[in-house]
Amino acid sequence: MSQAVLTSDRRSHLRRTIFVIDILLLLAPPVHWLFSDGQSSIWYFLIANAVVTLSLFGLWMTRDIDEEEAP
Numbered sequence: 001m002s003q004a005v006l007t008s009d010r011r012s013h014l015r016r017t018i019f020v021i022d023i024l025l026l027l028a029p030p031v032h033w034l035f036s037d038g039q040s041s042i043w044y045f046l047i048a049n050a051v052v053t054l055s056l057f058g059l060w061m062t063r064d065i066d067e068e069e070a071p
Helices: 008-035 041-061 065-069
Strands: none
Touching (some): 008 041
């Protein structure tokens, strides 16, 4: 399987975007709980944690392989 080649600037931008989305997602529960009656809070918690976990995999995929291969 071939990997898509990302430049370091594009990789850096992608990492920042993932980080901002995760922060916004994790800061959203207080707002969500304020406007909901509490019934969907557990689903929000589970889905938010799953998305953040998947984003960690995405960050791992954007690592700079060239830096790791250097002695």
